[in-house]
Every structure is written in structure tokens, then in C-alpha cells.
Amino acid sequence: MHAESEEMRNRLMSEFDHVYFDRVGRLEGEFVSNDTGLLLLDRAGACLQANFPPGSSMAATMPFSEANQPGLWDHAQSLREGWDELPLIENAAVFSHIYYSNYYHFCFEFMQKFRLIEPFDIKVVIMPAPIYRQGVFREMISRVLGDRLLLPANELVRLKNPMLADGWQSEESLRWLREFVGKTLPAQGRRYYVRRNPPKGRNGNNIAETEAFLAFLERHDFTTIDFGNGELSLAEQIDKLQGASFVLAAHGAGLTNLSYLEGPARVIEVFGRSVISTSFIRISDALGLDHHAIIAETLDERGDIVVDCDLLESLMD
Template sequence: MLKKAFFSLLHTLGYYSRYTSVLHHPGKQLLSQTCVLDFNADEKAFLEDSASSFNYAIDYSLGYRQKEQYLVRLQDVELLGNSGALVLDGNVVVESVGEVSRLAKSDAFKEVSLLLPKRKAGRYTSVLFLPWADNNNYHWFFDCLPRLYLVLEHTQEPIKVIMRRDMAPYQLETFAFVLKDYPQAELVFIDKHEKWRLDEFVLPSFITNAQSGYLPHEVAEWLRHKVWKGYAVEQSGRRRRIYISRAKAKTRRVLNEQELLPLLERYGFEMVRAEELTYQQQVQLFFEAELVIAPHGAGLTNLLFSEQCQVLEFHPANLIKTHYFLLCKALGFRYSALVGTTGDRLENYTVSVEEVEAWMKGIGV
């Protein structure tokens, strides 16, 4: 009884220990059915290695189901400016934050009692996904912007799209690129200390799955072309070979990178540190790339903007992640993984220089 009373008190104070689902809400509009991807034997082997490294918490070797896509029209809800979460009848809407586990991982859902409430009339939507997309380009391009495709392509009525002013410049830029061709959409800004009570809200589903950059063809092409056009990508005809270094990162560094660089230089690769480039420069660079080698990291998000390329991704043996394999699967890019030594506490590891050269010879570089 005491435990129940404690959680009821937290709930009353705004610390939302409860949640609700709108998957069966009468306002749900189904836009596409689920589908299952097919994998060949080599792809299944990679996926099983990945599953093993995570103790089979996620095992896509047994099958990968693309989520259904939908919109849910809700009335009289609250949007939390610190997270983008929706609150319906006093409960956090699971589908506004992706999954139940996010509720436990973010302090943002425990600050709502401090937010300043404002009543807002009209029709709204949002794809805020904080703190995960806070200056993280992977979450921005795979968890946030693709959801706008569902809203903008299937909502003809005037709608206000909620954004935060304090987002990274590339996020504000690419957000504007996406909205540009939709006159029914108006951009409005919410403060992180506000919660808005909204008459009507159009909630788009998340499109990507956990550890996956897979986007349906029509969504990926829509987003790629919006960003290419927005950044005025040049059709230079130049084909580049790039290696993305994480030497300045705190985690997932290739410890023997200095042994690797002479080999890469001999095969015409240029070393790139993504953090030293503007986002327009990153998009142009990846658009021109024909070969990309990189340790796993958010820098590989920009594969989304490659016109056509082949990819070699490094992984520590104890953390083999599937995000960019599934992105390449969606885009039709040839993908290979090279598994290095077991990562240390910062996920740093070494890779075999000989295996890198064998890969390059194998694809005829």
C-alpha cells in the first residue's frame, strides 16, 4: 500500500510514473503495413554476431520487421518542451517517446512539474526527441526528421510544427529544408521550460527500429533529396575515398590508427574528422564518396547522403552494432564489417591492417 501511495504522489506532483498507449486510439490513421526484410547467409551471420555481442537482447538474424507507419490525431494533450513527450489524461504517451524504456532513461520526464503551462489553440505536431537527438545527428536524421514525412505528406490542413530554438544549427537548417515545400506547415518554437496544452495534435509514428538506420525507400529518398537541395549539393562527378577518424573522440577509437593510415593513403583514401567540417561540407563529402571506411559512430549517419558507395565499418568484438548495416541495406549500398579486438571500458580497440587491405583487394580497389 505504501509503495502504491508513493507512486500516486509522484504522479500527482507531475513525476509521471504512468504511461499510456494510443496504438488502438480511434484517431489512428494507418499509412503503411509492416513488412519483413530478407537477408542472405552472410548478412544473417553478421546479424547473429551482433546479437551475440549483446547477449541476444536484439537478434535481427531471426528476422527484421519494418514497423507500420501511422498518424494519430489526439485532442487536448500536453507537449513537454524539455523532451517532446506527450501527456494524455495525465499519462505519458509511449508512442511519443519511442518506447517504454525511454521513460526510465531520461530525467526529462521527471521535470514536468516545473514546466510552465500555456494553452495553445489550433492543430500542432512535433518530432522532438530529447535528450537523445540533442546535437546527435544519428537520432536527428533517423528518429526525428523521417517522422515529418508522415505528417507533411498526409496532412493538407494548416498545421503548426513545434521545434526548439536551442537545437544545433544543422538541425535548424535541415528542419527548414524539409518544411520549405509545404505551405500548410508553420514553424513555432517552444521553450524547454514550457509545456503546452494543445487542442489538437497529430502524432507521427517512429519509423526506425532500435539499432537500425533502415528507412523505407520513399522516406529515405524524400529526406536525401530535401537535404541535397537545401545544401545545394554540387554534381561534380568527383569520386572520393574517405576514412572517418575518431582519434579525437572519447570513445570507440581505433587504437592502432597510425598503423592503418599509411595503407589508406596508399590506396587513395583521405582522412576526415567530421567535427572539423560544416554540415554542408559533410553532406557534399559523402555525396561524392565511392568508398567509406570508418569505426562505428555517428559520423556514419552521413551515409544517408551518399549517392552510391561501398562501406567498411569497424566494430569492437564485444559491441557489434547494426545501425549502418541496415542503412546500407535500405540504400542498396555494399556493406562489410571488420571486427577488431574486444573493446576496453571506453570501447576503444584495434583492427587488423592486413584484413583492411584484404577487403580493398577483394573489391578491386
């Protein structure tokens, strides 16, 4: 870890103290899902929270916002009045996630719900339609769904004793993901710099491409790649790291693709102050990759991270 201040070092290290548990089980009773799959309504009109990851900053406000949308209570009343006329489905699971559009959260939290229901005879999976209509997400869901029936969350059906599941990043989830994908990349000495172009910009999205930084990339024969924003297939994304022995990138969801490296490889992950996470350090740790986290506290006028090129140079040995 390479940090300019003890404060930032401690902030990152504190994430290793977090403990999460995979959870799977049935919710007894009859429920109707709302269109986001984040609320379940029962016969009495009560709203129950579902598919919200604990510890999320958004989880504190989103259930309240969802439950207080204009018209929800009128909708709940209409459901109550025609409750017994709604089709009844058993052996169903309700899948959703507040961060499903993020590739990392999709792979290590949303997709893990399929891992967790494997021991159970689930015949129907309910999820919001936007999740399975998007590029690589659609591809991965199609592959893991098997012979289960997929229904949109806004379908008006009663779900009897629906199954809910929460999955988290772990060595078990990483092994499952690698086995599911069925493709890994041995190291062949290639060096990659990952440039990010996310549709929603934020401070610290990318590394500032100063003259010194570009000269560093050229001097050490880095190839610049971009994982895109979900439009590339899974194979296309993984193949961009073909033969990787060295990966340099700002923190971002595309580093989920480190999951398919065989190593030995060195990873340099650059953070700004705003978003600091151990997600990809944990992947490297599980795979035996040499991971260096750089926390840089200076941004340029565009909000890109100014990284110390002398430090980068020292990490090339």
C-alpha cells in the same frame, strides 16, 4: 560480415529480425507539453508519454524520470487551476526525440516526423528549443518547416487533438531524405578514412591508428576526413565524400552521410563490442553499395578498436 566470434556475428545479424512501424495520428483531448516534448499533461494532471522510440534502452527509465522531476506535480496543479485561460491551439504536432542530438537519429527518426505529417494540415509544430538552435539541425529544420509556425515546447498553450508521429529508417525514409537534400555524389575513385572526434568519448569510438594502420592508409591513398559534431553545414558534410568509391570508418553517426552516395562504392564499417548496429548496412543495402562489417573485439589502452590490417588489405581488391 567479418567477426572474430560467432556470438558477435549473431548479435549483429539478430538486428535484421527487428520490425518497426511508422506511426502518425492524433491524440484526442487537450494537453500541455512539458519543456522536453516527451510528456503531455492533461486537464486531470495525468502524464502521457510521447516521442519515445519503442525498443530503446533509455525508454524504460526516461518517462519515469521525467514524470518524477521535483516540482512537476506542482506545475501540473497550476496548469489545472488556470487551464481555461491558456491559449488554445489546434492543428499542432508535438515533435521531440530522446536521441535528437545524434545526427543519425535526427535524420532517420526526428526529421521523418515531417514526412509523416505531410498529408495533414498541420499549422504549428511544437518542439524543444535546443533542437532547432544547433548547427546543421537548425538548418535542416528551417528548410523542412515550410510555412508552419514553430513554437518551443515550454510555451504554455493548450493543444487540442495534437498530432504525434514516430518515424524509422526504411527505404522510404531514405528516398525522402535524399529528395529533401537534393544532392548526391557519383563515385570517382576516391578513398576516404573517417576519423571521429565525438565530444563524449566511449570505448570503440575510433579505429586505433597503429603504425600498420597508418601505413595501410598511405599505401592505398586514403584521405582522412572528419564530419565534425554538428557545427558543419549539411553541404559541408556531404562534400567531404565527394567522388567517394571507398569509405572506411568506425561505426558512428557521421556515416549517415552515406545516404548521399551514388556508387558503385565499397564501405568498411568497423565495430567494437559495445555498439553494434545494422543502421548503415541498411543504407548500403538500399543504395546497392558493397558493405563490409568488421567486428573487432580488441581495444587498445585508449579504448580504440584494433583492426586486422591483413583483413583490410584483403578487402581492397
